[in-house]
Amino acid sequence: xxxxxQILILGLALGGVIALMGSGLSLxxxxxxxxxxxxxxxxxxxxYVSYWAFKLWGLDPIATLPIAALIMAAIGVLLYRLMxxxxxxxxxxxxxxxxLTFALAxxxxxxxxxxxxxxxxxxxxxxxxxxxxxxxxxxxKGQLYAGCVSLAIIGALTLFLNYSRLGYAIRAxxxxxxxxxxxxxxxxxxxxxxxxxxxxxxxxxxxxxxFVFSFFPAKQWEWIxxxxxxxxxxxxxxxxxxxxxxxxxxxxxxxxxxxxxxxWSTMTFFLALFVILLIRPQGLFGEKPELA
Amino acid sequence: MAVNLQQADASSVLEARRIxxxxxxxxxxxxxxxxxxxxxLGVLLALPLxxxxxxxxxxxxxxxxxxxxxxxxxxxxxxxxxxxxxxxxHAVFFAIxxxxxxxxxxxxxxxxxxxxxxxxxxxxxxxYIVGLITLKVRGPSFIISSIALLMIxxxxxxxxxxxxxxxxxxxxxxDLPVQTAKLPYYYAFVLMAAFTVWAxxxxxxxxxxxxxxxxxxxxxxAESAGINTRFYKVLAFALSAFFxxxxxxxxxxxxxxxxPNIFLIILVSANLVLMCILGGKGTIAGPVVGAxxxxxxxEIFVATLGASEINILATGFVMVLGLMFFPNGVIGTxxxxxxxxxxxxxx
Numbered sequence: 190x191x192x193x194x195q196i197l198i199l200g201l202a203l204g205g206v207i208a209l210m211g212s213g214l215s216l217x218x219x220x221x222x223x224x225x226x227x228x229x230x231x232x233x234x235x236x237y238v239s240y241w242a243f244k245l246w247g248l249d250p251i252a253t254l255p256i257a258a259l260i261m262a263a264i265g266v267l268l269y270r271l272m273x274x275x276x277x278x279x280x281x282x283x284x285x286x287x288x289l290t291f292a293l294a295x296x297x298x299x300x301x302x303x304x305x306x307x308x309x310x311x312x313x314x315x316x317x318x319x320x321x322x323x324x325x326x327x328x329x330k331g332q333l334y335a336g337c338v339s340l341a342i343i344g345a346l347t348l349f350l351n352y353s354r355l356g357y358a359i360r361a362x363x364x365x366x367x368x369x370x371x372x373x374x375x376x377x378x379x380x381x382x383x384x385x386x387x388x389x390x391x392x393x394x395x396x397x398x399x400f401v402f403s404f405f406p407a408k409q410w411e412w413i414x415x416x417x418x419x420x421x422x423x424x425x426x427x428x429x430x431x432x433x434x435x436x437x438x439x440x441x442x443x444x445x446x447x448x449x450x451x452x453w454s455t456m457t458f459f460l461a462l463f464v465i466l467l468i469r470p471q472g473l474f475g476e477k478p479e480l481a
Numbered sequence: 482m483a484v485n486l487q488q489a490d491a492s493s494v495l496e497a498r499r500i501x502x503x504x505x506x507x508x509x510x511x512x513x514x515x516x517x518x519x520x521x522l523g524v525l526l527a528l529p530l531x532x533x534x535x536x537x538x539x540x541x542x543x544x545x546x547x548x549x550x551x552x553x554x555x556x557x558x559x560x561x562x563x564x565x566x567x568x569x570x571h572a573v574f575f576a577i578x579x580x581x582x583x584x585x586x587x588x589x590x591x592x593x594x595x596x597x598x599x600x601x602x603x604x605x606x607x608x609y610i611v612g613l614i615t616l617k618v619r620g621p622s623f624i625i626s627s628i629a630l631l632m633i634x635x636x637x638x639x640x641x642x643x644x645x646x647x648x649x650x651x652x653x654x655x656d657l658p659v660q661t662a663k664l665p666y667y668y669a670f671v672l673m674a675a676f677t678v679w680a681x682x683x684x685x686x687x688x689x690x691x692x693x694x695x696x697x698x699x700x701x702x703a704e705s706a707g708i709n710t711r712f713y714k715v716l717a718f719a720l721s722a723f724f725x726x727x728x729x730x731x732x733x734x735x736x737x738x739x740x741p742n743i744f745l746i747i748l749v750s751a752n753l754v755l756m757c758i759l760g761g762k763g764t765i766a767g768p769v770v771g772a773x774x775x776x777x778x779x780e781i782f783v784a785t786l787g788a789s790e791i792n793i794l795a796t797g798f799v800m801v802l803g804l805m806f807f808p809n810g811v812i813g814t815x816x817x818x819x820x821x822x823x824x825x826x827x828x
Contacts, residue, residue: 226628279808283620284565284621288754288758288800288804289804289805291569291751291800292801298794299794302790303791406790411632414625417629456636460633463615463630466626470622
């Protein structure tokens, strides 16, 4: 019983971080119909921001989270202007943008690899290796803090989307682009803002990831499939779905990792992706019957 | 008598339909220059004669490398170019082909050059089964599922002890003298490239190819026009896996070792996509032109800049620029402007 509770707690804490990693992806897909394969590589960018801030000036990764988020959001605006704005009229928009973001992921990986080499990095603030003990249960502080901060950020995002004018506009654009435009929403500007928020969330997730997982530029390929399965299970475009799916899959992965073997825990995500695409391509909370 | 008449009618109708289908599928293009690819093939087949005058192994390696990518890119073109399903998981079939022949070579000593077609068939069988599952979804979801396929295959190959796991499998080194060591592989790849180009040409100009092009434009309309879209696209997927697997088999023996982190990386798949897009998706000459361009880029980057990270960076940049400014590729863009030189018109 304690075993099960222990695995559950570890799974939920990691699930919180994965939820934040996936939420930006989901938002960008919802508003712009872009499957952003470069998302994990941008998360790693954010992780490097926090890593170097910690290494050079000893700043706490959680404290540098807003900085990483802002830097990445600015990069997001730049990317949107340079790469995606001109694609809006393309006939094969969804395929073109997937390939473009794939190429972007390679550029970021190559750049980071050339600049910082492919060695494994991890930020090590004191709490990253510490843990709370409750009876026979132990809760790693790093994962707990990261999970809580993630859920707080996602909570703030949900409030923003549900109760601000900008949030209304973003949700309207998600639901129906043409109708939103007819009602006077500047769809292009909203897309840019949503894209910037999405990439900013990647940066924020990066700061947390930097002390939860070890990372290196080529790690993104593992994360792409993991995040995709979370986002697809949750229903692409639904932030709530992403959170539920992330917690669910990460708990399942934690059980598989303990009972079956550590190598198979990542497999959970990939197999889940296949099964979801087969059984229910629109995901748990998705509305559209088809993704394409 | 009446019965006879009817039968004659039926057969003549069938005959007329067959001719009509042929016309539909095969656009008689008078500007096509068949002599050019044949001349290129002849020159390539005669190229090893240079070995008599000195050591041109590097040149042979470059041609061989380009030919291997031409085989794989042309194979990818069947599903990616004709049917419009972008797969980023074709490295899986490359690995299946390589390991199938590699295991036969390591355990029973049968040369990959002989087992390559079998390896292709093995890859095609896997492609058929995978295709039945993943080709249900289209667009972004299909691309994601193909990446997931690659990840699953990587974990399986990394932990399958029979084929060496993550350490891979060493294959016997050829005992031919240095002058002729590359020749078997050279001829294998050049002939395979010629066969693949011919096969993609035949596929594109068959009724099957026409169906693929129809379903790439609009699957629902293609289905309602009586095309068995499910079977067509799964078959196209299996065919493209066949060529990629065949190339993987010979490539494995040429490298003399098999390892998941050489075969099962996304860069291999990305290169195939990149070649087809740069050259021109859905054209016959496109993948070949793309393969030549990418191998040339690679050699220049590696020669001048070295590190593999820079290579990834440069590949990404070329891909972005190609996608944004030449989405139809070299062949497609030139053809659209009506400036395609006759020698490159292989369609």
